Amino acid sequence: MATPLRIGFIGGGFISRFHIQSLIEVRDVNVAGVTSLSMTESQSAVDLARSLGVGPDARAYASTEEMVASEDIDAIWICARNDTRVSVMEQVRIGCAKRSTPLRGICLEKPLGRTLAEALEVKAIADDIGVPTGYLEDMVFAPSLVRSKEVLWRRGAGIAGRPYLARAAEEHAGPHSAWFWQPSIAGGGVLLDMMCHSIEAARWLLTEPGASRDSLVPLEVSASCENLKWTQPNYADQLGERFGSDVDWAKRHSEDFARATVKWRTEDGQILLTETSSSWCYVGAGLRHSFQLMGPEYSLDVDMADAGVKVFFSREVHGEAGEDLVEKQNAEQGQMPLVPNEPAHYGYAGENRHFVDAFLGRCAPKLTFHDGVEVMRLLMASYKSAAEKRTIDPADPSLIDYQPF
Ligand SMILES: NC(=O)c1ccc[n+]([C@@H]2O[C@H](COP(=O)([O-])OP(=O)(O)OC[C@H]3O[C@@H](n4cnc5c(N)ncnc54)[C@H](O)[C@@H]3O)[C@@H](O)[C@H]2O)c1
Numbered sequence: 001m002a003t004p005l006r007i008g009f010i011g012g013g014f015i016s017r018f019h020i021q022s023l024i025e026v027r028d029v030n031v032a033g034v035t036s037l038s039m040t041e042s043q044s045a046v047d048l049a050r051s052l053g054v055g056p057d058a059r060a061y062a063s064t065e066e067m068v069a070s071e072d073i074d075a076i077w078i079c080a081r082n083d084t085r086v087s088v089m090e091q092v093r094i095g096c097a098k099r100s101t102p103l104r105g106i107c108l109e110k111p112l113g114r115t116l117a118e119a120l121e122v123k124a125i126a127d128d129i130g131v132p133t134g135y136l137e138d139m140v141f142a143p144s145l146v147r148s149k150e151v152l153w154r155r156g157a158g159i160a161g162r163p164y165l166a167r168a169a170e171e172h173a174g175p176h177s178a179w180f181w182q183p184s185i186a187g188g189g190v191l192l193d194m195m196c197h198s199i200e201a202a203r204w205l206l207t208e209p210g211a212s213r214d215s216l217v218p219l220e221v222s223a224s225c226e227n228l229k230w231t232q233p234n235y236a237d238q239l240g241e242r243f244g245s246d247v248d249w250a251k252r253h254s255e256d257f258a259r260a261t262v263k264w265r266t267e268d269g270q271i272l273l274t275e276t277s278s279s280w281c282y283v284g285a286g287l288r289h290s291f292q293l294m295g296p297e298y299s300l301d302v303d304m305a306d307a308g309v310k311v312f313f314s315r316e317v318h319g320e321a322g323e324d325l326v327e328k329q330n331a332e333q334g335q336m337p338l339v340p341n342e343p344a345h346y347g348y349a350g351e352n353r354h355f356v357d358a359f360l361g362r363c364a365p366k367l368t369f370h371d372g373v374e375v376m377r378l379l380m381a382s383y384k385s386a387a388e389k390r391t392i393d394p395a396d397p398s399l400i401d402y403q404p405f
Helices: 014-025 039-052 064-069 082-097 116-129 143-160 190-206 233-243 348-359 369-388 397-401
Strands: 005-010 029-035 075-078 105-109 133-136 165-171 216-226 257-266 271-279 288-295 298-303 310-313 334-337
Touching: 005 014, 005 064, 014 029, 014 039, 014 348, 029 039, 029 064, 064 082, 075 082, 082 116, 105 116, 105 348, 116 369, 116 397, 133 348, 133 369, 143 190, 143 288, 143 298, 165 190, 190 216, 190 257, 190 271, 190 288, 190 369, 216 369, 257 369, 369 397
Parallel strands: 005 029, 005 075, 075 105, 105 133, 165 271
Antiparallel strands: 165 288, 216 257, 257 271, 288 298, 310 334
């Protein structure tokens, strides 16, 4: 295979576009194809890749199977809706069987499925295909977290002892596509959608650099879920007006707020905690997105929403609503944060740099479908804990068949 690695995207929506933009900062990669539910959407993502110079030969494909079978594609990034994980992986397997050379790898966006059973099925299909996998969790590649973890562990933990508490919160005003608001399609609400990031980033901050995931064992999960905003009749109506009759949050809802505490044990028996919270009912200038790490003689505070730039527009400035300053922007006037390079700041550039290198054979993938399964185990334990109002052991085998919705 010649470099660059030629990627095919399954899904041409919000996150695929973020990934494509991030590739400006990644060497040895090209976008070679996009497939989605609509050729127009796929072509639009192809046009974006071409306009950015990261996909000179990119083209839209009519189906996943056709794109995966093409010898013009070396690796697949799966960025489609949550309910399609198993069916998409089945099509990937059929496409792979038609190739003369194996794919170099398959990356998959969070979550790995809607349930732990689906996540395990996705992993089993990938094992059967037999190519390297990557679980896409951008936060553990965000430069501010990567650098601060390195400094805290080297200076703080190296001298005073390991950190024992990690906190992570991610909150915004709610997702952009109708399907996120349909529990049967999304598989859950904000807990599944956003706590996957917070739980994994908090676990990773507490894990000694270079140590494996198994070095921390999750012992107990205690969580709660609420509907604080969007089940209120006027707000449920707003969702119906915005997304159409398929969304009826008053009758068919998941949750718009969640919190979870996970107790972990280290190899030498020390107890650590992660505390995470996620919400779709925060209205501020953009996202509220923070991380803290505490150890015996040190602490870390990261405000991911503050990239150090603010702009101000007076009441005389009237413009169209948009997300041109920051993701999940809620206003166009007053003092607003600006994130100059969101694809790099949130970790997509670092994440894609890593998985491109891994699939080109330069290193082992840091996160695989195995890691995605372990994140799902904690999310399902969180749902079960919230539903049954008790602490759950994440090793509980009944979590495999647990269906929150
Ligand atoms: N890492 C992150 O921070 C992050 C952020 C947003 C979304 N995501 C994840 O990425 C995935 C996509 O989310 P999004 O925000 O881009 O959604 P979106 O609604 O903007 O786009 C969804 C895309 O999936 C495509 N699609 C749906 N079913 C398909 C199928 N069977 N085959 C091929 N394509 C199909 C649609 O045509 C569309 O292009 C979700 O699983 C979501 O959880 C991750």
